[in-house]
Amino acid sequence: GTCQLSGTVRDCSCEYAAVERVNREAVLPVLRDLVRQPFFRYFKVSLYCDCPFWPDDGMCVLRDCSVCPCEDHEVPAPWKAADNGGPTPGCEGSPRLEAESAVDRRVDASTKEHLVSIRGWRGFNNPWMVEDEEDVEYSYINLLMNPERYTGYQGEHAHRIWNLIYSQSCFSNITDPDTCTERRVFYRLISGMHSSISAHIAKEYLLDERAGRWGPNLALFRERLGNPGVRERVENLYFAYLFVLRAALKAGPLLREAAYDTGSPLEDARTSELVRKLVDSEAVKQACPVPFDEGRLWKGEDGEQLKKQLQAHFHNITKAMDCVGCEKCKLWGKLQILGIATSLKVLFSAEDCTECQSAEPQLRLERNEVIAMLNLLERLAASIEVVREMSLQLADSANHP
Numbered sequence: 001g002t003c004q005l006s007g008t009v010r011d012c013s014c015e016y017a018a019v020e021r022v023n024r025e026a027v028l029p030v031l032r033d034l035v036r037q038p039f040f041r042y043f044k045v046s047l048y049c050d051c052p053f054w055p056d057d058g059m060c061v062l063r064d065c066s067v068c069p070c071e072d073h074e075v076p077a078p079w080k081a082a083d084n085g086g087p088t089p090g091c092e093g094s095p096r097l098e099a100e101s102a103v104d105r106r107v108d109a110s111t112k113e114h115l116v117s118i119r120g121w122r123g124f125n126n127p128w129m130v131e132d133e134e135d136v137e138y139s140y141i142n143l144l145m146n147p148e149r150y151t152g153y154q155g156e157h158a159h160r161i162w163n164l165i166y167s168q169s170c171f172s173n174i175t176d177p178d179t180c181t182e183r184r185v186f187y188r189l190i191s192g193m194h195s196s197i198s199a200h201i202a203k204e205y206l207l208d209e210r211a212g213r214w215g216p217n218l219a220l221f222r223e224r225l226g227n228p229g230v231r232e233r234v235e236n237l238y239f240a241y242l243f244v245l246r247a248a249l250k251a252g253p254l255l256r257e258a259a260y261d262t263g264s265p266l267e268d269a270r271t272s273e274l275v276r277k278l279v280d281s282e283a284v285k286q287a288c289p290v291p292f293d294e295g296r297l298w299k300g301e302d303g304e305q306l307k308k309q310l311q312a313h314f315h316n317i318t319k320a321m322d323c324v325g326c327e328k329c330k331l332w333g334k335l336q337i338l339g340i341a342t343s344l345k346v347l348f349s350a351e352d353c354t355e356c357q358s359a360e361p362q363l364r365l366e367r368n369e370v371i372a373m374l375n376l377l378e379r380l381a382a383s384i385e386v387v388r389e390m391s392l393q394l395a396d397s398a399n400h401p
């Protein structure tokens with residue numbers, strides 16, 4: 001048997017079948033279009049930081065694992081202007097930010113500015129991210145030119161990273177029924193991202209290196225996602241999807257009004273239209289009104305302490321991305337980890353605001369955070385569809401051997 005999932009997604013209150021349908025009909029088509037728009041296809045990232053855990057022993061075997069940075073003329077002009085003479089990166093509490101924070105909660109012109117200006121590429125005020133060192137070099141990468149797919153990165157090198165991630169102590173005894181929801185949620189996000197990476201490898205595999213022929217690898221799919229023994233990986237994929245979807249919907253008021261300015265008015269208008277279509281989707285509200293209920297978390301006595309602990313583990317995972325020895329994997333690894341960190345920030349920002357002067361929780365997102373979160377959602381959405389399609393093919397091939 002293949003992975004036929006039925007019933008309700010654990011830790012959520014949505015049915016698998018409804019999620020699969022609404023994803024296929026309403027969410028994925030919008031996201032596919034959205035990530036092709038200029039605002040969402042250029043990601044500013046550093047691919048050359050040292051690995052803090054072991055000596056770097058770069059291993060890029062296939063040509064397909066290297067990344068080509070954008071030509072200078074490709075980078076959206078307003079972003080370049082901001083990089084070159086725009087506001088200098090300020091730190092928390094700089095006068096500029098304080099002046100703006102008063103109006104942040106109203107979604108207006110200055111909120112818009114938050115998406116496109118200050119320190120547009122780093123995790124700003126994101127308790128789940130580690131800040132890069134000051135002297136790090138960044139490049140803009142066109143994500144469409146560097147699609148996530150099979151790269152040949154595997155064996156002990158790749159396993160070392162996954163081992164490092166899964167050996168974080170917060171993941172020990174994770175299958176224990178007494179494990180608290182917070183730990184489980186955290187594990188399921190990472191595992192869901194891992195499943196998604198596997199899905200894209202299975203869907204776009206280099207079948208014939210000489211001829212440069214790419215296509216689905218059904219045997220690999222069966223081994224990694226398509227057999228009952230690893231059913232949980234697919235469940236975690238659905239979970240991660242619903243979690244990030246909830247974050248995108250919660251950030252809706254901000255995303256809906258943000259200015260997506262890349263200097264191409266027509267495409268930027270299309271970007272806004274697509275974002276609204278996503279965050280205001282009636283189909284999603286009907287299929288799954290509350291994709292994930294974040295209000296249940298961190299309620300225990302040791303809630304704050306637990307959060308700090310999980311943040312520290314997440315920081316290690318962030319740093320592990322600098323040890324990924326394949327540029328393209330590192331690019332998508334960093335993007336997806338920032339996407340998860342952004343979702344965590346969106347869903348738990350109210351509690352993170354203890355130092356804020358105002359009583360009301362406020363949410364500020366940077367350009368790169370928005371790009372990462374919605375690209376991650378697109379990757380997860382596409383993976384759900386890969387799992388559906390390839391499970392059908394698998395069932396078919398079993399029926400007609």
Ligand code: FAD
Pocket residue numbers: 148149150151152153154155158159161162190191192194195196197198201224233236321324328329330332333
């Ligand atoms: P792996 O996927 O390496 O898994 C290692 C072990 O983890 C498994 O044996 C299993 O015990 C456990 N495991 C597997 N899946 C899950 C899950 N969903 N949840 C929980 N546990 C699990 N390769 C590419 O070709 N293209 C890429 O873009 C790419 N990106 C990567 C990004 C990162 C950040 C990393 C660390 C690796 C990436 N890789 C990529 C490598 C890829 O993920 C695999 O490591 C590689 O294909 C070898 O796969 P494997 O079958 O040995 O198992």
